[in-house]
Amino acid sequence: MQKLDIITTSPETAEKAAKILCEAWETNTIVNIRGGGTKQDLGNIGKPAQLVLSTLKLDKLVAYEPADLTITVQAGMKWATLRETLAEKGQWLPLDPPELEGATVGGVVASNVSGPKRLLYGTLRDLVIGCQFVLADGTIGRSGGRVVKNVSGYDLHKLLIGSLGTLALITELTFKVLPKPGYSAWLVLGFEEYSKALETARKLAGSNLSPAALEVLNGANWQFQQLFGSDARYMLFAAADGVEVAVTRQIEGMVNLAKEQNKKGLNFIREVKEAKVSPVVWQALYNQSTVNPNHNFNVRLGSILTKLPQSWKLAEEISQKLEIPTTLQARAGTGLIYLYDWLPKENIAKTAITLQAVREQIEANGGSLVIEKAPLALKENLDVWGKPAGSNSLSAMQTIKQQLDERNLLNPGKFVGGI
Amino acid sequence: MITVEETTTKVIDRQKLACDLGAIVGAEAVLWKNYDLKLYEYDGSIDKHLPEAVVFPRTSQQVAELVKYCNRERLYFTARGAGTGLSGGSIPLRGGVLIAFTRMNQIVEIDAENLRAVVEPGVVNLHLSQAVASYGLYYVPDPSSQKACTIGGNVGENSGGPHTLVYGVTTNHTLGLEVVTPDGEIRRFGGEAAPDAPGYDMCGLFVGSEGTIGLVTQITVRLTPLPPGVKTFLAVFDDLVKCSDAVSGIIEAGVVPAALEMMDNLAIQAVEASVHAGYPTEAAAVLLVECEGFPAALEQQATSIEDICTKAGAISFKTAKDNAEREKLWKGRKGAFGAVGRMSPDYYVCDGVVPRSKLPEVLARVGEISKEYGLSVANVFHAGDGNLHPLVMFDANKPGDTEKAVKAGTEIIRICAEAGGTLSGEHGIGVEKRDMMCFVFNEDDLNVMRRIRDGFDTSGLCNPGKVFPTPGRCGETRIPAPGRAQVNYVREGMGQAW
Numbered sequence: 051m052q053k054l055d056i057i058t059t060s061p062e063t064a065e066k067a068a069k070i071l072c073e074a075w076e077t078n079t080i081v082n083i084r085g086g087g088t089k090q091d092l093g094n095i096g097k098p099a100q101l102v103l104s105t106l107k108l109d110k111l112v113a114y115e116p117a118d119l120t121i122t123v124q125a126g127m128k129w130a131t132l133r134e135t136l137a138e139k140g141q142w143l144p145l146d147p148p149e150l151e152g153a154t155v156g157g158v159v160a161s162n163v164s165g166p167k168r169l170l171y172g173t174l175r176d177l178v179i180g181c182q183f184v185l186a187d188g189t190i191g192r193s194g195g196r197v198v199k200n201v202s203g204y205d206l207h208k209l210l211i212g213s214l215g216t217l218a219l220i221t222e223l224t225f226k227v228l229p230k231p232g233y234s235a236w237l238v239l240g241f242e243e244y245s246k247a248l249e250t251a252r253k254l255a256g257s258n259l260s261p262a263a264l265e266v267l268n269g270a271n272w273q274f275q276q277l278f279g280s281d282a283r284y285m286l287f288a289a290a291d292g293v294e295v296a297v298t299r300q301i302e303g304m305v306n307l308a309k310e311q312n313k314k315g316l317n318f319i320r321e322v323k324e325a326k327v328s329p330v331v332w333q334a335l336y337n338q339s340t341v342n343p344n345h346n347f348n349v350r351l352g353s354i355l356t357k358l359p360q361s362w363k364l365a366e367e368i369s370q371k372l373e374i375p376t377t378l379q380a381r382a383g384t385g386l387i388y389l390y391d392w393l394p395k396e397n398i399a400k401t402a403i404t405l406q407a408v409r410e411q412i413e414a415n416g417g418s419l420v421i422e423k424a425p426l427a428l429k430e431n432l433d434v435w436g437k438p439a440g441s442n443s444l445s446a447m448q449t450i451k452q453q454l455d456e457r458n459l460l461n462p463g464k465f466v467g468g469i
Numbered sequence: 470m471i472t473v474e475e476t477t478t479k480v481i482d483r484q485k486l487a488c489d490l491g492a493i494v495g496a497e498a499v500l501w502k503n504y505d506l507k508l509y510e511y512d513g514s515i516d517k518h519l520p521e522a523v524v525f526p527r528t529s530q531q532v533a534e535l536v537k538y539c540n541r542e543r544l545y546f547t548a549r550g551a552g553t554g555l556s557g558g559s560i561p562l563r564g565g566v567l568i569a570f571t572r573m574n575q576i577v578e579i580d581a582e583n584l585r586a587v588v589e590p591g592v593v594n595l596h597l598s599q600a601v602a603s604y605g606l607y608y609v610p611d612p613s614s615q616k617a618c619t620i621g622g623n624v625g626e627n628s629g630g631p632h633t634l635v636y637g638v639t640t641n642h643t644l645g646l647e648v649v650t651p652d653g654e655i656r657r658f659g660g661e662a663a664p665d666a667p668g669y670d671m672c673g674l675f676v677g678s679e680g681t682i683g684l685v686t687q688i689t690v691r692l693t694p695l696p697p698g699v700k701t702f703l704a705v706f707d708d709l710v711k712c713s714d715a716v717s718g719i720i721e722a723g724v725v726p727a728a729l730e731m732m733d734n735l736a737i738q739a740v741e742a743s744v745h746a747g748y749p750t751e752a753a754a755v756l757l758v759e760c761e762g763f764p765a766a767l768e769q770q771a772t773s774i775e776d777i778c779t780k781a782g783a784i785s786f787k788t789a790k791d792n793a794e795r796e797k798l799w800k801g802r803k804g805a806f807g808a809v810g811r812m813s814p815d816y817y818v819c820d821g822v823v824p825r826s827k828l829p830e831v832l833a834r835v836g837e838i839s840k841e842y843g844l845s846v847a848n849v850f851h852a853g854d855g856n857l858h859p860l861v862m863f864d865a866n867k868p869g870d871t872e873k874a875v876k877a878g879t880e881i882i883r884i885c886a887e888a889g890g891t892l893s894g895e896h897g898i899g900v901e902k903r904d905m906m907c908f909v910f911n912e913d914d915l916n917v918m919r920r921i922r923d924g925f926d927t928s929g930l931c932n933p934g935k936v937f938p939t940p941g942r943c944g945e946t947r948i949p950a951p952g953r954a955q956v957n958y959v960r961e962g963m964g965q966a967w
Contacts, residue, residue, distance in 0.1 A: 117717060191916075197854075197890050205674060229723025292766065354585075454921075
């Protein structure tokens with residue numbers, strides 16, 4: 051393979067970034083946009099970049115109006131810095147993605163990551179209200195604004211969320227933020243069967259108890275016995291956010307509903323204030339992807355709530371084929387299952403076949419199977435995305451790519467359908 | 470009334486057109502006589518233009534065929550729901566075929582277990598909430614026109630409503646779309662309620678695109694559990710600024726209620742004269758507050774909000790004791806536009822948004838503009854979102870009044886933009902505000918958006934003349950007068966506001 055010299059450049063302003071991209075455009079240079087580099091595993095292999103455009107120097111706070119509950123930052127600002135800036139005023143951006151060292155705000159947006167509490171607060175599409183970006187040809191554009199309600203012009207920022215740097219360089223983002231909830235608590239429920247745990251979660255999601263999170267974990271890599279003194283095989287972690295009196299009432303309601311749903315088989319109930327959740331449990335809930343350094347394999351299954359038990363069964367089948375204990379975590383009020391594991395080289399061909407078979411079943415139910423992290427050898431065998439959302443939609447997505455990056459210079463080949 | 474400058478350059482044989490369209494949708498689903506078309510030349514805004522024909526398709530396939538036919542015949546086509554829009558989004562600005570979705574009005578599926586419903590675009594907003602109420606669910610976005618407006622129209626405009634303060638607007642509740650793109654293809658976007666489906670967020674792009682890049686033929690929406698309890702009350706103020714201070718105070722304190730609506734004296738008087746909601750007519754302003762949640766928590770939240778209002782100078786509170794009283798208070802708010810319509814022969818609704826801390830100063834400026842132009846302005850709006858709805862009252866039969874009202878409205882929107890806000894919070898840009906887009910976007914910003922539009926609407930036939938300023942016209946607002954040659958108003962200093 052021909053070795054390419056990769057240059058890295060880190061502009062401090064959108065204008066400088068525009069100049070760099072404009073030059074790249076004129077020389078047909080393939081550009082990889084990079085934030086903190088924590089999500090490099092996402093996406094297909096794609097064409098190798100000749101230029102890496104790093105956002106790390108685009109790290110400034112642009113505007114923060116606590117009284118308006120809005121904040122504007124440059125895209126290269128560290129996610130942790132954004133969080134701290136808001137925390138100083140008792141506020142937060144209600145998104146709780148895995149706490150990855152070095153992750154940038156722009157990277158979080160471009161990879162559309164989220165966390166357990168998306169159930170209550172939504173995902174980035176509900177939180178980003180404005181954006182400045184630079185197209186591959188160096189055009190600087192904007193969409194949205196700095197107010198919480200806005201229908202002026204197309205919502206281009208929605209296209210950029212999760213676009214993995216294939217449409218534009220995001221240079222600036224405006225979010226709506228919230229005051230931190232006065233009180234947060236978690237309810238831990240132990241189950242013998244995953245179907246009961248998932249079913250209970252679905253009932254909670256459809257109740258008026260407004261849970262903030264509903265996570266179901268299997269015990270593969272978590273010693274529930276050690277942590278909780280329980281021999282439950284599956285745990286449901288439910289959260290409630292708000293004022294103390296409401297949270298207490300919500301947790302109470304959730305316990306009652308869970309008991310009603312499970313005359314038998316609910317073998318553990320505990321309530322814990324969020325601040326008192328043990329670090330190990332916190333890791334289990336939030337940082338699965340980093341908890342085991344050996345994990346080189348991470349799959350996300352999306353389905354509607356009633357199909358979630360079926361997807362879980364399929365996820366367990368993947369795990370059985372791999373013959374090693376697999377951590378499964380369901381975002382059970384949302385319809386997602388995450389699978390984390392270690393994939394040995396000799397298993398890759400077999401895994402690719404298994405995944406493809408599972409993917410077909412899940413897609414037939416209107417869901418998706420996305421490989422978020424995998425050894426290159428697997429990616430060479432299998433498209434990480436699967437079928438694009440919807441039907442007859444890929445050509446519409448290609449139209450967007452074509453209109454914004456006609457020469458196909460931004461992260462080519464990494465995205466859905468070869469985009 | 471206002472007619473708009475663009476007309477189709479093509480001479481169309483209407484009878485042949487009707488015949489062709491009838492072959493697609495059936496003769497009973499086509500209107501083509503002037504007399505019938507007149508009903509479809511306007512919406513809730515002040516622009517109008519006659520279509521060449523109106524068609525009422527019943528299926529997505531028919532819509533696709535209509536679009537393909539229009540492409541073959543080089544006819545403009547525009548989508549229309551109930552025609553309640555407030556920015557001219559469904560006005561067939563250059564004639565052509567108006568595709569009205571009122572007969573595609575079926576709720577296709579209520580899937581309560583997965584908290585979703587599938588609806589055709591012509592379903593009336595309120596009908597969906599009524600249909601799912603027995604499951605303990607509702608559809609959150611609740612525009613004031615919800616008794617009439619369609620969900621397809623809501624998707625086109627990305628409509629809001631009083632209860633979107635906490636829960637978000639139409640886009641936040643749209644899970645999937647079926648769309649006929651301007652090439653006549655039927656496409657489905659989104660994950661139909663399966664989360665994080667691979668690909669670009671096409672639903673996010675299409676919601677709020679005002680029918681300029683496709684026609685929505687089916688919508689999968691999110692349903693939300695009804696709250697366990699509601700508390701609704703009215704805080705009464707003897708001063709408008711005190712009232713807007715209270716709004717800023719509530720937002721800043723982080724006790725965000727489910728709805729936070731403000732009305733000034735003129736709006737109160739209009740409401741009391743028509744729907745008798747029980748608002749004190751001598752008040753300078755009232756704040757309609759609704760909290761949702763568990764009864765114990767509701768009390769706490771309501772108490773904090775009352776405290777903030779009292780500190781800001783509220784003179785009294787009126788709490789709805791039961792559902793009937795609650796509905797009465799809301800009837801006043803939701804019927805306010807109509808009430809103002811009784812007070813003045815015509816009114817012009819603005820939809821500017823400002824950062825919430827800027828409400829007091831912007832409202833004061835709106836008052837000044839009202840004086841400057843000698844036109845009454847009633848304010849009734851979503852205070853919690855900073856989304857103003859100044860209703861500029863005028864009389865279209867009085868020479869020069871319409872132009873004056875539009876000018877005053879433009880001035881108000883400019884002030885919103887200058888305060889760091891935007892042109893429209895929920896009504897859309899349409900025809901009305903297209904030439905004001907440069908208050909908030911520069912040519913490059915707009916060109917990027919145009920690229921998206923051009924990518925889908927390759928032939929330029931899909932809802933022409935909307936959203937984007939006519940090239941070189943940014944800074945002008947064209948206001949043709951009735952029955953006369955159009956008048957052009959060139960505005961000074963209409964540069965970029967930020």
